[in-house]
Amino acid sequence: MNAVVLVGGFGTRLRPLTLTVPKQMLPVAGATMLERVVAHLGAHGVDRAVLALGYRPDVFLDAFPDGRCAGIELVYAVEPEPLDTGGAVGFAAREAGIDDTFIVVNGDVLTDLDVTELVARHRATGAEGTIALTPVDDPSRYGVVPIDADGRVTAFIEKPPAHEAPSKWINAGTYVLEPSVLDRIESGRRVSIEREVFPAMVADGTLFALERTGRWVDAGTPETLIEAALAHLDGSAGREDAIAADATVDPTARVESSWVGPGATVASGAVVEGSLVLAGARIGEGAVVRDSVVGAAATVGARATLDELTVVGHDVTIEPGAVLRAARVPSEAE
Numbered sequence: 538m539n540a541v542v543l544v545g546g547f548g549t550r551l552r553p554l555t556l557t558v559p560k561q562m563l564p565v566a567g568a569t570m571l572e573r574v575v576a577h578l579g580a581h582g583v584d585r586a587v588l589a590l591g592y593r594p595d596v597f598l599d600a601f602p603d604g605r606c607a608g609i610e611l612v613y614a615v616e617p618e619p620l621d622t623g624g625a626v627g628f629a630a631r632e633a634g635i636d637d638t639f640i641v642v643n644g645d646v647l648t649d650l651d652v653t654e655l656v657a658r659h660r661a662t663g664a665e666g667t668i669a670l671t672p673v674d675d676p677s678r679y680g681v682v683p684i685d686a687d688g689r690v691t692a693f694i695e696k697p698p699a700h701e702a703p704s705k706w707i708n709a710g711t712y713v714l715e716p717s718v719l720d721r722i723e724s725g726r727r728v729s730i731e732r733e734v735f736p737a738m739v740a741d742g743t744l745f746a747l748e749r750t751g752r753w754v755d756a757g758t759p760e761t762l763i764e765a766a767l768a769h770l771d772g773s774a775g776r777e778d779a780i781a782a783d784a785t786v787d788p789t790a791r792v793e794s795s796w797v798g799p800g801a802t803v804a805s806g807a808v809v810e811g812s813l814v815l816a817g818a819r820i821g822e823g824a825v826v827r828d829s830v831v832g833a834a835a836t837v838g839a840r841a842t843l844d845e846l847t848v849v850g851h852d853v854t855i856e857p858g859a860v861l862r863a864a865r866v867p868s869e870a871e
C-alpha cells in the first residue's frame with residue numbers, strides 16, 4: 538500500500554522554528570513528527586511513503602540518505618512550486634506511479650487512528666474517497682465534515698467562521714482514495730483538496746467518512762506541538778523519556794510536564810514547565826521557561842522568563858533577565 542505524506546507547507550504558524558527546519562522535521566519528544574507519522578502508517582501495512590515535498594526538501598533528503606524512514610521505503614516528490622494540498626497529492630502520486638487505492642496523510646497529524654479499519658470501511662462502501670473524522674471543541678481552524686446516516690459526506694467546509702460550523706466533527710487529515718481522484722486534480726496549478734476536490738466529490742456523492750474518537754493532534758502550532766510531545770510522553774513512551782539520556786538537568790532545577798532534548802542543559806534553580814527544550818539548548822541559572830518552546834542550540838540567559846507560548850528560534854540567545862510573554866524571537870519583522 539502506498540501513502541502520500543504531505544510535508545511541503547511552510548509551517549508559518551511555527552515560525553521561527555520552521556525558518557530552517559520544516560515542521561515535520563521538528564521533534565515530538567525524541568523522534569521527528571515525520572518518523573512518528575511514517576511509523577504509524579507502517580504499522581497499518583503501508584510499505585511505501587511518497588513524501589510530497591515543497592519547502593526545504595533538502596532537510597528531508599539529508600535526514601534519510603538511504604531513502605528509508607522508520608523501516609519504510611521513501612519516494613521523494615519535489616514540487617517545482619507550491620501546488621497546495623490537492624496539487625501536491627496529484628503531483629506526488631503521478632511521480633510515484635500510483636495506480637491503486639492509496640492513503641494520504643497530512644504530515645503534521647499525530648494520531649492512533651486505526652488506518653486498517655479506515656481502509657476496510659472504504660472498500661466495504663465502494664467509496665471513491667473515505668476521510669477519517671475527529672471531534673474538536675473549535676472546528677473553525679479545520680475542515681468541517683457533516684455526514685448522513687450512511688456515512689456519506691454531505692458537505693465539506695474548510696475553516697468556517699467561528700460558531701458557523703455545522704458539526705464538531707472535522708477532517709482528521711487521513712484519507713483513503715481511489716486513483717480516479719487523481720483525474721479530478723489538474724496538473725501544473727494550485728489545487729486545494731479541501732476547497733476543490735472534496736466539494737466536487739460531495740456533489741457526486743462519492744465521498745464517505747468515518748467518525749472516530751482517540752488520540753489526535755495537528756501539531757502545527759506551538760501549543761499543539763507541546764501538546765503532541767506531552768501526549769506522547771504520557772502515552773506510549775512513559776515519563777522517563779521526558780529528559781533525553783544525554784541532557785543535563787541540575788539537581789536544584791525543576792522540570793515538569795516538559796521535554797528536554799539531547800545535549801540540552803538546565804542550570805541550577807531553573808524552572809521548565811509545560812515546555813519543549815530542543816537539542817543542545819541551554820537554560821541559564823534561575824531562568825523560568827513556561828508553556829514555551831526553546832529552539833535547538835538556543836541559549837536562555839540567567840533569570841530570564843519565557844511564558845505564554847513564547848517561541849525562541851534555533852541558535853538564538855535570550856539576554857539574562859529578559860521577560861518574554863507570547864513572544865516569537867526573532868519576530869516576523871526582524
Ligand code: GDD
Pocket residue numbers: 543544545546547548560589590591616619620621622625643644645646678679680681695707708709710731755757
Ligand atoms: N507538498 C505540499 N505542497 N504540501 C503542502 C502544501 C503544498 O503546497 N501546503 C500544505 N502542505 C502540507 C503541510 O505541510 C501539512 O503537512 C499538510 O499539507 C496540511 O497543511 P496545513 O497547513 O497543516 O493545513 P491545516 O492544518 O491548516 O488544515 C488541514 O489539516 C486539518 C487537520 O489537521 C486541512 O486538511 C483541514 O481540513 C484539516 O482539518
Ligand code: MG
Pocket residue numbers: 643645755756757
Ligand atoms: Mg496542520
